[in-house]
Amino acid sequence: MVAEKKKIAIIGAGPVGCAFAVHLVKAGHDVTIVGRGQRLANLEENGGVQTKKSEKATEISKTPVKAVGSLDTSQLWDLILLTVTEHQFDEPLFATLKACPKTTEILFMFSTFASLEEYFDVLGKERCIMGFPAITACFYDRALVHKFLSFGQITIISSPKWRSIFSSAEIVCVHEPDMQSWLRTHAAIVVGFQSAAVAAAKRKSGVTWAEAQLSAGAAREGLALVKKLGNNITPKFIYYLGVAGPSFVLTGLFWVLTRIPAFRNNPQVLPNWEREMLGLAESILEAAPSDEDVRLIRQLKSKYV
Missing domain, CATH: 1.10.1040 (N-(1-d-carboxylethyl)-l-norvaline Dehydrogenase; domain 2)
Structure with missing residues (x-):
């Protein structure tokens, strides 16, 4: 268990979001996945994220994770982790993030060439953390097969504090100040x-x-x-x-x-x-x-x- 339990919401029920959820839950954090469509339905039906070690493996494990269809902006989240793609950032999502408590930090795990000032201006630079996940992840028969890379390209993050928290959850990552x-x-x-x-x-x-x-x-x-x-x-x-x-x-x-x-x-x-x-x-x-x-x-x- 972790010394300080964090309350984390992950927006995005795809392979990357589910992989982060598995590691963070196993490290003792309170994690909720926000999803939609069939992926949300699968999480609800399974009661969490099903995983296996390889595409052809038959043994399946389950990590219990809460799954919801929308983010409760009244909750005192320590972190909102976004694993959706850049084109999924729209005005309703920005409005949802703005409505969260000012103490909530927001971590963008995405690819973009745009100026990050666009996000800072809307949400406040002091709340925004930037990163990028170095991971291979895919669903096979509704079970997640994934691996966070630990050499070459490694997950990067602009916050030393969250780098430490993720590393303690066996998500190897490094601090990058110039995101x-x-x-x-x-x-x-x-x-x-x-x-x-x-x-x-x-x-x-x-x-x-x-x-x-x-x-x-x-x-x-x-x-x-x-x-x-x-x-x-x-x-x-x-x-x-x-x-x-x-x-x-x-x-x-x-x-x-x-x-x-x-x-x-x-x-x-x-x-x-x-x-x-x-x-x-x-x-x-x-x-x-x-x-x-x-x-x-x-x-x-x-x-x-």
Whole structure:
């Protein structure tokens, strides 16, 4: 059990939200998942989150978790953890978050290229925590299979306090003070990475060199925009891969990755990665000072809409 029990609401009943819930409940925290549709119905029917160790495993465990259809804004939540995607942030959700007690902290676990000031202005900068989950997670026959990554890409968070709380719940994470730079860097590289994966999944084979060039060119264009907007390429190895290095390095990486069956056959690619990639591309387009800054990203997006 934890020394100080926290009252946490998780908005989003998808694999990522359920994975956080499992770890936080096992660490002794009071957790409520806010969901909708079939995922909410499954949680209510099961009385919590069902998990198993692998896709083919037959043994299923259950972690009891409260599940509701809407957030009770009168509750004294210590943390509201949002695991929905950027395009799901709408005016009703902002209104709900604003109605919560001022002592409630709000953690955004999402991908965006937009200025974080948009969220700070609405909710108050002192309440907002930014992060990004490094996790593989998917439902198989209504049971969650997941793993928080503990090397390479690790879950990051802008709050040292919550980094410590999550780490004690066996969610390996690190503190990142410059989340604006990190998120913009991540969005730029992910647009290239995911577009290559989506193209390969639809083709059911590796992409052509020209397709890899377009994905890599869009990523490099996004990274150049990160610098133009006054942010840093973070982490630094992305700078050497996507900015300082020759263009054929990133092109070659995408070309090779799409020839790995496990990469292009990932069940998250269609439709999840395609939807996320298009949302991030739109986020970059909206932030660009001019059309010339995002010519390749616009060209890439037009292939899918």
